[in-house]
Amino acid sequence: MANGRVVQAADRTIGSRQLAALLPADVLARPGYRALAEAVRTLILDGRVALHVRLPAERELAEAVGASRATVTGAYDLLRESGYLRSRRGSGTWTELPDGHRPVGAHALLGAGGYSADGDPGVDLAIAAMGAPEGSLAAAFAWAAPRLPQLARDPGYHPFGLPDLRGAVADRFTRRGLPTRPEQILVTAGAQQAFSLVVSLLCRPGDRVVTENPTYANALDALRHARLRTGSVAVSDAGWDLEIAESTLRQTVPRLAYVIPDFHNPTGALMPPEQRLRLLAATRATGTWLVVDETIADIALDVPAPAPLASLAPRGGADHVITIGSLSKTHWGGLRVGWIRASAKMITELTAVRVSADMTGSVLDQLVALPLLDDMDRELPARLAQLRSRREALVRALQRYTPEWSWQVPPGGLSLWVDLGESVSSALSERAAAAGVHIGRGARFGVDPGTFEHRLRIPYTLPEDRLDEGIRRLAAAFHDGVPLPSAVDRPYWVA
Numbered sequence: 001m002a003n004g005r006v007v008q009a010a011d012r013t014i015g016s017r018q019l020a021a022l023l024p025a026d027v028l029a030r031p032g033y034r035a036l037a038e039a040v041r042t043l044i045l046d047g048r049v050a051l052h053v054r055l056p057a058e059r060e061l062a063e064a065v066g067a068s069r070a071t072v073t074g075a076y077d078l079l080r081e082s083g084y085l086r087s088r089r090g091s092g093t094w095t096e097l098p099d100g101h102r103p104v105g106a107h108a109l110l111g112a113g114g115y116s117a118d119g120d121p122g123v124d125l126a127i128a129a130m131g132a133p134e135g136s137l138a139a140a141f142a143w144a145a146p147r148l149p150q151l152a153r154d155p156g157y158h159p160f161g162l163p164d165l166r167g168a169v170a171d172r173f174t175r176r177g178l179p180t181r182p183e184q185i186l187v188t189a190g191a192q193q194a195f196s197l198v199v200s201l202l203c204r205p206g207d208r209v210v211t212e213n214p215t216y217a218n219a220l221d222a223l224r225h226a227r228l229r230t231g232s233v234a235v236s237d238a239g240w241d242l243e244i245a246e247s248t249l250r251q252t253v254p255r256l257a258y259v260i261p262d263f264h265n266p267t268g269a270l271m272p273p274e275q276r277l278r279l280l281a282a283t284r285a286t287g288t289w290l291v292v293d294e295t296i297a298d299i300a301l302d303v304p305a306p307a308p309l310a311s312l313a314p315r316g317g318a319d320h321v322i323t324i325g326s327l328s329k330t331h332w333g334g335l336r337v338g339w340i341r342a343s344a345k346m347i348t349e350l351t352a353v354r355v356s357a358d359m360t361g362s363v364l365d366q367l368v369a370l371p372l373l374d375d376m377d378r379e380l381p382a383r384l385a386q387l388r389s390r391r392e393a394l395v396r397a398l399q400r401y402t403p404e405w406s407w408q409v410p411p412g413g414l415s416l417w418v419d420l421g422e423s424v425s426s427a428l429s430e431r432a433a434a435a436g437v438h439i440g441r442g443a444r445f446g447v448d449p450g451t452f453e454h455r456l457r458i459p460y461t462l463p464e465d466r467l468d469e470g471i472r473r474l475a476a477a478f479h480d481g482v483p484l485p486s487a488v489d490r491p492y493w494v495a
Contacts, residue, residue: 017064019040019049019055019064020065022043022049023036023040024039033070033072034075036067036074037078039450040055040075040079041082044084049095050095052094053094054092054093054094055093055094055095057092058072080093083096083098121436123437124438127333127459128265128266128414128457129459130386130387130461132331132334133331133332133379133383136372137331137335144371147367148364156360156363157360158361159360160185160187160347162363165187165367166182166187169187169339169341169373170184172373173341176307176308176311178308178323181344183344184341184347185339185340185347186342186350187339188324188340188354189336189337190333190338191324191325192218192219192338193338194324194338194339195291195293197353198324198340199223199226201349201350202255203228203256206227206229207254208254209230209231209254209257209258210233210249210254210258211223211230211232211258211259212240212258213233213235214442214445214446214452215232215235215264216293216445217440217445219258223258228255233245233248235269239270240271240275242275242278242279245278246282249283249286250282250285253288254286255289256289257283257288257289259271259290260296262306262412263412266415266445266455268410268415269410270306270410270412273312276309276312280317287320289320291322291323293324294323296413298330298376300384300412301384301391309323310323321342322341323341324338324341325338327369327372330380335368336362387460389464393467395409396468397471397472398418398458398471400471401471401474402474404421405421414461416457416458418456418457419455420456424453424478425441425454425455425456428477428478432474435473437473439456458471
């Protein structure tokens, strides 16, 4: 299948028509075998074609893409030389990664080794998250320590989550305008696990799903690995086109739609209330499960924090809405606490899926999360003030070092969606990595291969001096006088 489908290693072999459908439509409009090799390499790096999958024979692929056999032979030779393919007489040609590369999802943290031989830790501009708020985490552990022995007297299995934490999450939804009972909450190990559980329960290989485009890269990975057919609705600097969204929903009748209406990742856009109502009505009319990612909903920098999308529905009109969230962006990604809010029946079904994977979450993490969640409204303003200052610092650095780039300052969220003015995002990311800057290239956030090559997502979550240093290095890589080719970035994970 084409866009949105990942070819798994379990499939063992990808057919020529399958591979041709995954390739960009204009792959042969560019010069010869190198363009074809680059396109195949992109599919491998982005996880659309899994590792250890056998590719079609050269003659078969040549016929499928309308190229000469010499073009395909040259592309395969180049991929073998660069370590992306291996061939063995009698067994065909198989995908792999060269030494030193990691597959999507296996990003090596800069602090664990960095990029340079001289020990320079580099600047990580790929992770849109802050370190833990000073003092709060230590205070939460101090609060939890005397309470842990009481909990340790039982076996420690709480597949739904600690009752007190379920109640605290439910209370927060209620205070935000969406009445919620504890039995409507499942505590998870972060929002990514929450989304994966929902997809696992509701979707089967080949089902249609709809996402925004661009959207959160790791959500796209989850959909690809579930072998789903992905349609998309564009999100531009101007926001969502709901007429297109409604038309897409009517025409495709997807099983599931995934949206980030609150300070959208990566654009930072905020969906207006009238569009939220239209989206609720459209998904309800098509019988589509609407998964709302609220992970960044509390990072409201210039506007009031939005109410939950499901709270806008008339009574009984939001039973198809599943809301996910976590403490990763407001507090700390190392505290693996997230949640799902849905009907009590749905929560029971999701918990059964969860038990088959990891039985239960960390009791200690959940206990520590309790005071953090209870104190969020008191602690969050200082966190937001820090982010506003860092956002201003990033804008100043961009204006100083790369005035030819353009961007819009979002009303919330954690990053800028920067337009480079030319399609060099992947090549720039590669060059920046050599200069010690790790950055999320635009293509990682696109539903279709090769899209958003003119974009970079740049978070403003680092301290101001590190942001300035990162942009200085990034600008030097962009301005070094050597033209940037269209190339494939290292397959780093972004958050």
